[in-house]
Amino acid sequence: MLTSHFDSLRLELRRGCLVLAVLSQLRTEHYGYTLKKDLNDRGIDIDEGTLYPLLRRLESQALLVSEWREEDKRNKRFYRLSPDGKQVLEDLLTEWHQLNASVQQIVSSSRSAA
Amino acid sequence: MATLLDRYIYAVERHLPQAERHDIGAELREMVQSRIDEGAAARRRDLTDDEVGVILKAVGRPVVVAGRYATSQHLIGPTVFPYYKATLWTLAYLGAPLLVIAMVVGAAAADNPLTGALDAVGRSVTTALAAFALATIVFWQMDRLSPKQDLDDHWVPQALPNPPEASRGVSRAYSISQAILLATYLLWWVDVLPLTRLLRLVPDGVGVPELAPVWQGVSPAIIVVLSVGLVINLLNAWRPQVPRWRLAAQLTCDLVALGILYFLVNADALVVAPVSGLFTPLADRLNDITTVGLLGLGALIVLSSIDGGRRLLGNGPPEGGGPFQSFGPALHEWSRTWKGARGMRHFKSPLRPPRVK
16 A cells, blocks of 8 residues: 555656656657667666657647657657757756755654654 | 567557557567567577566566556555456446346337436446446455555466468458358348247237338338348358458448448338228337347447448558457456466455465
C-alpha cells in the first residue's frame, strides 16, 4: 500500500518537472530520440511512451514548433521552443526557483527541529 | 514483405485518429528504428526478429501506446482507456443489428408501424446509453484501482498481423457474404427462387396483398444494380486489392440504388390489395413497413457510399469493404485486447489485501 502511494505521489511530483526539463532541453533543437537520450544522461528517466505524447501536447499548446527533416538518410522530426514557449519557460523557471528555495527552507527547518 | 516494425507501426496506427495516424506512426517508426540501429551498432550486426521484438515490447503494447496519444480521456487513464474504447465499439456493433430487429418488430406489432419503429428506436437509445454509462463506471473504477502500468505484458510482437498491401484492400469474407446476399435477392426478383410462391398459402384471386405496379417500372434498373453489385463483389472476393474503377463502379451502383429507393418511397403505394376488402388493412400496414424498410436500406446505402467515396479519394480506413466490415476486426481487436486479460492479474482487487514485499 505504501509503495502504491509512493508511486502515485512520485508520478505527480515528476509530471511537472518533466515538462520543465523537456522545455529547457528544447532551447536547442532535438529530435525525439536524442532528446530522450540527453534527458536520460542528465538523470531524467523518461520513456518514449511518455515523452512523445508530451511533445505533441506541448506543440499543440504552441509552446514547441517542429519540422520533419532528413538526417542520416532518415526523416526525423525536430522540435524546438517557440517564442511563446521561451516566455513560458522563463516564467516557469522563476516559479521553480522560488518554489525550490521555499521547499528547501521548509525541509531544512523541519529537519533541524526534529 | 512487411517487417516486424511495419507490423507494429500498423498495429499502433489503426488505434489512432485518422488525421494524426501517419504523422504519429512516422515519428514512432523513427524512434524505434533509432533504437534498432543503436542495438545493431552495439552488436555489429543486424538484429534478429526476436531482438527487435524485445525492443517493441519495451516500447509497449500497440493499443496502449496509441492510447497515450489520446487528447481527452480525463476520467479513464491511457492504460485502461483502450480496453474501454474496444468495449464501447463492441457494444455499438452488437447493438446496431439489435436496433434494426427492434425497429422491425416494433413496426410490425404497433397499430401505426412508423410510430412503433420510432418507439423502438427511443427505447433502444435509452438502453444503449445505460449500457455505455455502466461500462464507463466499471472502467473508471478499474482505472482507479489498477496500477498505472500496462495491464498486459504477455503480448507477442511476432504475432502482430501484416498490414494490408494497399489502402484499398477489402475483406474476402465481406465480399462473399455480400455476393451471396445479392445473388439470393436477384434470383428471387427474377422469380428463379420460388420464395414468393412457397409463402403464398392461399390461392390467387382472393385479394392477397401484392407489390404495387410501381415496382414493374423500376424492375430492370433493380436487376442491373443487383447484377453489377454481384459481379463487383465476386471480383472483390477473387482479387481483394480493389482498383479505382471497381470502387467507382460500386459507388455508381450505390447512387443508382439510392435513386431507385427515392422513386419508390415517393410512390403512392408499394403494396396493394388487388381486391378491396378483407386484406386492405393488411396491405396498408405492409405498405408502411415496406416504406420503413426502404428508408433503412437507404441509410445503409448512404453509409456504404460515404465509405466508398472516402476510399476512392484515398482517405478511407486502412481496410475497406463496406461500412460494417469493421465489425469483424472490432470483435477480433476486442478479443486481442482482452487476450491480455492474463495481464489483469496485476489488477488489484480492493477486497484482496496487498501482498507484503
